[in-house]
Amino acid sequence: MAKKIKTAITPTREEDYSQWYQEVIKASDMAENSPVRGCMVIKPWGFALWENIMYEMNAMFKETGVRNTYFPLFIPLSYLEREAEHVDGFAKECAVVTHHKLEKGADGRLVPAGELAEPLIVRPTSETIIGESMSKWTTSYRDLPILLNQWANVVRWEMRTRMFLRTSEFLWQEGHTAHATKAEAQERTLQMLDVYTRFVEDYLAMPVICGRKTESERFPGADNTTCIEAMMQDKRALQAGTSHFLGQNFAKGSNIKFQNEEGQEAYAWTTSWGTSTRMIGGMIMVHSDDDGLIMPPRVAPAHVVILPIIKKGGDNAEVMESTNALKQALNAKIYHGRRVEVEIDARDIGGARGWDWVKKGIPVRIELGPKDIANNAVFMARRDTNEKKAMDRDAFINGIIDLLDDIQGTLFQRALDFRKAHTLSIDSKEKFYTLYKGATGYENGAFVYSHWCGSKVCEETIKKDLSVTIRCIPFDSPAEEGACICCGNGSKRRVLFAKAY
RNA sequence: CGGGGCGUAGCGCAGCCUGGUAGCGCGCCUGCUUUGGGAGCAGGAUGUCGGAGGUUCGAAUCCUCUCGCCCCGACCA
Numbered sequence: 192m193a194k195k196i197k198t199a200i201t202p203t204r205e206e207d208y209s210q211w212y213q214e215v216i217k218a219s220d221m222a223e224n225s226p227v228r229g230c231m232v233i234k235p236w237g238f239a240l241w242e243n244i245m246y247e248m249n250a251m252f253k254e255t256g257v258r259n260t261y262f263p264l265f266i267p268l269s270y271l272e273r274e275a276e277h278v279d280g281f282a283k284e285c286a287v288v289t290h291h292k293l294e295k296g297a298d299g300r301l302v303p304a305g306e307l308a309e310p311l312i313v314r315p316t317s318e319t320i321i322g323e324s325m326s327k328w329t330t331s332y333r334d335l336p337i338l339l340n341q342w343a344n345v346v347r348w349e350m351r352t353r354m355f356l357r358t359s360e361f362l363w364q365e366g367h368t369a370h371a372t373k374a375e376a377q378e379r380t381l382q383m384l385d386v387y388t389r390f391v392e393d394y395l396a397m398p399v400i401c402g403r404k405t406e407s408e409r410f411p412g413a414d415n416t417t418c419i420e421a422m423m424q425d426k427r428a429l430q431a432g433t434s435h436f437l438g439q440n441f442a443k444g445s446n447i448k449f450q451n452e453e454g455q456e457a458y459a460w461t462t463s464w465g466t467s468t469r470m471i472g473g474m475i476m477v478h479s480d481d482d483g484l485i486m487p488p489r490v491a492p493a494h495v496v497i498l499p500i501i502k503k504g505g506d507n508a509e510v511m512e513s514t515n516a517l518k519q520a521l522n523a524k525i526y527h528g529r530r531v532e533v534e535i536d537a538r539d540i541g542g543a544r545g546w547d548w549v550k551k552g553i554p555v556r557i558e559l560g561p562k563d564i565a566n567n568a569v570f571m572a573r574r575d576t577n578e579k580k581a582m583d584r585d586a587f588i589n590g591i592i593d594l595l596d597d598i599q600g601t602l603f604q605r606a607l608d609f610r611k612a613h614t615l616s617i618d619s620k621e622k623f624y625t626l627y628k629g630a631t632g633y634e635n636g637a638f639v640y641s642h643w644c645g646s647k648v649c650e651e652t653i654k655k656d657l658s659v660t661i662r663c664i665p666f667d668s669p670a671e672e673g674a675c676i677c678c679g680n681g682s683k684r685r686v687l688f689a690k691a692y
Numbered sequence: 693c694g695g696g697g698c699g700u701a702g703c704g705c706a707g708c709c710u711g712g713u714a715g716c717g718c719g720c721c722u723g724c725u726u727u728g729g730g731a732g733c734a735g736g737a738u739g740u741c742g743g744a745g746g747u748u749c750g751a752a753u754c755c756u757c758u759c760g761c762c763c764c765g766a767c768c769a
Contacts, residue, residue, distance in 0.1 A: 199730085201704095209763075217703085228760065284768075316769095350693060350767060357768070410769095418769095430769060469769055500728060542729035543719090549730095560728060570728070658765090692769090 198481035199550050208425045208633045209353075215475055216354050218550040219484040229352035229359030233468075236551060239492030241362065241468060243529075245342060247394055247490070248364065248466070251386050257338045257366060262320050264344070265311040270319035273444030277318065280411020284348040286313040313346040318412065318437070318463055321367045322445025329449045329459060332371045336379070340366040355472030356429075356692055363467035369447055369459040373438075376460035377415075380436040383464040384417045387432035395470060396487040396603040397421045397477045398610055399431060400638075400687060402663030407647060410463075414438035420662045420687065422610040423476040426635040428662045428689035431473050434464035472692075477606050478575075484552030485574050487602050488595040493532040495521055495591070496548045500560030503539050511537065513564045517557070520588045526595055549574065554598050557587075575601050614638040616685065623676050627657040627690070635690045640668070642682035644675035652677055653688070662687045 200218060204211045216222055221237030224230075233241065249259070265288060272278055288311040290303035314320070325337055342364045352358050366383060370376040384401060391397050399419035409416040413435040420428045441447070442458040451457045478485040488494055499514040501507040518533040525531070534553070538544050548556055558570040569587050572579040575598045587594075615637050617623045623641060630636035636659070643649060643661065653676075654660050664686045673682045 207763095213762080224761070226760080280768090345769095347768075351763095351765095353762095361769075363769075433769070465769070467769055498729095502727065539727095541727075541731055544730085546730050558728065562728075 199483050199546055200481050203481040204424060205633050211481070212472075212476060213354065215479050215483050215550075219552055220550075221471075221484070222354055224354070227359075229349055231354055231358050233362075236492055237471070240471060240486065240490055243490045243492065244394070244470065245364070248386075248390050249340075249342075251390060252340050252364075252366065255338070255382060255386065257340045257368075260321075260339045260341050261343070262314075262317050262324070262341060264314055266314050266317070266320045268310045268312055270323065271312060273319055273322070274412040274440055276440075277412040277444075281315045281347070285315055286346045286348055287311070288313065314343075315345055315347045316463070316465070317341070317343075317345075317365055318367065318441050318461075319445060322441050322447055322461070325367075325369050325459070325461075326445050326447045329369065329447055332449055332451045334449060335369055335371040335459060336375065337369045338366075338379075339368065340364055353472070355468055355475065357469070361468050363465050366462070366464045368462045369442070370461070371449065371451065371457070371459065373460050376438075376462050377436050380415070380417060380434045380462045380464070383462070384419065384432070384434040387419050387434065387464070387466060390466075391419060391421070391431050391470065391473075392603065394487065394489045395431075395474045395477075396489075396599055396606060397431065397473060398603065398607040400663065400665055402665040402668070402687065404433075404663055405647075405650060405661050405686075407650060408661065408663075410435045412437060412440050413463075414440065418663055420689075421473055421477060422606075422613065422638055422689075423473065423692070424609065425476070425633050426613050426630075426637055426689070427692055428638065428687075429469070429473045429476070429692045430662070431470050432464070432466040435462060437461040437463060478602050479552065482546075483550035485602065486552040486554065488554045488599050489527055491532075491552070491554055493534045493553055494526065494595055495531065495555045495557060496534040496536055496553050497557045497559055498544055498548070499535070499537050500558060501537060501539055509564065510559065510561060514559055517559065517569070517584070517588070521591060524588070524591050526592055531591055531595070545572075554595060555591075573598060575605075610638065614640070616640045617676065618642070618673065620676055620679075623688075624657065627659050630657075630690060637689070638662075639688040640665075640685040641676035641688055642671075642673035642684070643686045644678055644680040644682050646675070646678065646680075649675055649677035658690055659688050660691055662689050662691060 200211060200214050202210050220234055222231050222233045225232045289307055290305050291307055292305040293301040294304040296302040328334060344360055344362050346360045349357050349359050368379050388399055388401055391399050399421045401419050404416040404418055415436040416433055418433045419431050421431050423429055439458040439460055441461050447459040448456055449459060475484060497514050497517055499510045501510055514535055518535060521531045521533050536544055545556060554574050556572040563569055567584045568581050569584050571582050571587060617639050627636045650661055668684045671684055675682045
């Protein structure tokens, strides 16, 4: 008997949350670091997850009339300057291309040559270059709305990176729309935030709080930024998606003009909205445990792994035949429009095999040996609850859809309960400070609803003192008279405070 | 970008102070034994000790520079 290890992942969440996070990713085989600083290699198990996310979200976008496009990776430097706040927001983290070829230098090594007349930046986001096209495509109100999306990579030269949560290059989707009226653009902003809410809650099983960002947390160049915020297991908040109402700021910068029904020239109203591979980081931190990754069935690359019990040198033909038949029977079942995906792992490596799949987060594991076959049974283990039991084979096959739905529901409910258990309303500044002063590591305080007077000074004071920010002004925060948690002045509603990723 | 820590086999680490040419555990390969569970025994493979210079007869070890990772801060999806 080898030494008994309690958890598949060390350290545990409680011991060292950030280290645990890194280890979960490594153990799941989703991704690893690349030779380039701050960039990551997404491996098949991780990319399959992203593909499922893209597939499902893409369908949701299209239902709202959005169409996919592709715009260039490179953007002329001057475009960035078209919107003043945009410059301030992104200039300091842009990768810049200044040369177009390499030549051999004196020592035989390659050096950049052929300096560009105008440097190009690698897109940190694409408002400006898409705005350029929109301005060409828009002459009449009949050309509007324009509803575009693209799945792409972007680069933001980050000082501090973490896998999936913040990498220098990341994958995302960015939606960009232009409208004839302010109201329509505002409506679109909320419509897309609602798509995000539904996707993140229904597919990633992460409950979110929807709201509006304060002025200081707004997207650079936006009139209004809305967001969805989720609670991680260390009680910190993660912004899982944002949707911006850009007013006419970018329309003016990019000259997106049209003639309205009255024949007058007008600037369009634009929006943009995005979600990224960061959501995967959120999914990991919301659901996973000390044995590794846990994936919600609706986005998992595979739903079931079958582990045939095989004997080395023995006759395993019957077991393998039964395994393949089970896989086929499961494949025939449709889970929310997608067939039930099954992996078979017939490696003869003992119990380590099962642990590999625990760490990969697959929702259901099935052990299938001669005894099960004789009894027309399977031995089933759920990743979410760790429940293990022998089941009638046909009952398992016929119940697989319900089982997966149950796992999906359990994950969402568990995350919701966790958030509720760590959400407070606080009216005393002293209590507020005490809570967050002691907040480190796994215990990063809570989600706190407190009153805020609306002053930037108060917001900054709290940020400076406690590293706590206003995550959002929740849409469902009721009108309620109160005193600002920081200065005590009058406030009309509570806002959501938390430490954030 | 500031402060701190760390890069040695696929993974986790020891060796470094007091230079002498690399080791342990897990994993991997082979064989036998096991078999409803992260197996046991025996044998075996794998390292330009992150990279580049320097000091030295000799560098994983000392010095300089550099790249990368992790943590804290500032910044940020």
